[in-house]
Amino acid sequence: MTTTVTLTGTGVPYPEPGRAGAGTLVRHGDIALQFDAGRATTLRLAEAGLRPYELSAVFVTHVHSDHVVDLPDLTMVRWVQSAVFPAGPLPVLAPAGEAISFLNRMLDPYTGDIEVRMAHVQSDTPSAAITSFRVPATPQEVWRSADGSVTVTAVGVHHEPVKEAVAYRIDTPDGAVVVSGDTRVCAEVEDLCRGAQVLVHEACRITALEEAIRGSVFEKIFDYHADTVALGAMAKRAGVPHTVLTHLIPAPSTPEDEAAFEQDLREGGYEGKVSVGRDLMSFELTGE
Numbered sequence: 209m210t211t212t213v214t215l216t217g218t219g220v221p222y223p224e225p226g227r228a229g230a231g232t233l234v235r236h237g238d239i240a241l242q243f244d245a246g247r248a249t250t251l252r253l254a255e256a257g258l259r260p261y262e263l264s265a266v267f268v269t270h271v272h273s274d275h276v277v278d279l280p281d282l283t284m285v286r287w288v289q290s291a292v293f294p295a296g297p298l299p300v301l302a303p304a305g306e307a308i309s310f311l312n313r314m315l316d317p318y319t320g321d322i323e324v325r326m327a328h329v330q331s332d333t334p335s336a337a338i339t340s341f342r343v344p345a346t347p348q349e350v351w352r353s354a355d356g357s358v359t360v361t362a363v364g365v366h367h368e369p370v371k372e373a374v375a376y377r378i379d380t381p382d383g384a385v386v387v388s389g390d391t392r393v394c395a396e397v398e399d400l401c402r403g404a405q406v407l408v409h410e411a412c413r414i415t416a417l418e419e420a421i422r423g424s425v426f427e428k429i430f431d432y433h434a435d436t437v438a439l440g441a442m443a444k445r446a447g448v449p450h451t452v453l454t455h456l457i458p459a460p461s462t463p464e465d466e467a468a469f470e471q472d473l474r475e476g477g478y479e480g481k482v483s484v485g486r487d488l489m490s491f492e493l494t495g496e
């Protein structure tokens with residue numbers, strides 16, 4: 209068996225052609241785990257060959273709309289398809305606090321729609337099976353597959369002023385992958401990705417753009433994202449062989465733009481493989 213990591217979205221709130229909102233899919237056999245569900249995740253999953261009723265669980269890194277805006281769609285679509293493909297409530301795991309508050313309210317605007325559909329064809333109500341956990345200061349297991357072969361571990365990261373933000377590590381028989389969520393380059397992710405084969409990390413070209421953004425709103429926005437040069441240094445220290453960049457700021461539109469992201473990691477000293485993310489890029493963990 210192999211484990212497949214697919215980028216379901218490499219974008220940020222500012223819309224860019226071809227880039228859905230934040231999301232990473234990890235599949236191992238029948239196990240399908242989605243990390244974040246930004247804009248158009250449901251569509252990207254379909255393009256990756258996966259329907260909402262096939263999801264084993266969804267994990268939220270933090271509440272910024274670009275990471276959660278498609279969660280209501282995933283939940284509603286799983287429900288709408290349940291008459292033909294019964295799968296039960298969508299399991300969603302999230303850090304306690306704002307994410308749980310969002311999840312508890314996310315279907316409220318659809319109350320009327322739900323009533324109409326239930327009077328029409330649906331036999332039950334849509335729901336997410338929500339599991340919350342306290343943001344852990346050190347890595348903590350938050351999910352385990354029924355057969356015990358796949359585990360998900362969370363750790364708190366640094367995306368302040370967002371209070372609750374986590375990164376996840378997925379361990380499979382084929383190896384491990386880490387998904388950073390949104391964070392500055394931090395020791396928590398560095399520790400989490402020791403021994404992992406793939407690090408999927410958000411990327412912001414802060415060093416390169418420092419002068420250009422000085423005094424603008426971007427100075428503050430960039431401050432809670434991961435500088436690509438520092439990320440290269442961190443990935444080198446952690447010894448992770450393959451770094452996949454996502455949540456790209458600024459979104460690259462040419463091969464030269466993409467090469468600049470990789471060059472930043474090289475400046476940080478990283479010698480491993482770098483993939484500058486595009487939607488639906490896929491990577492296999494083969495257990496080697």
Ligand SMILES: [Zn+2]
Nearest residue numbers: 230272274390
């Ligand atoms: Zn974001």
Ligand SMILES: [Zn+2]
Nearest residue numbers: 270272367390
């Ligand atoms: Zn964010």
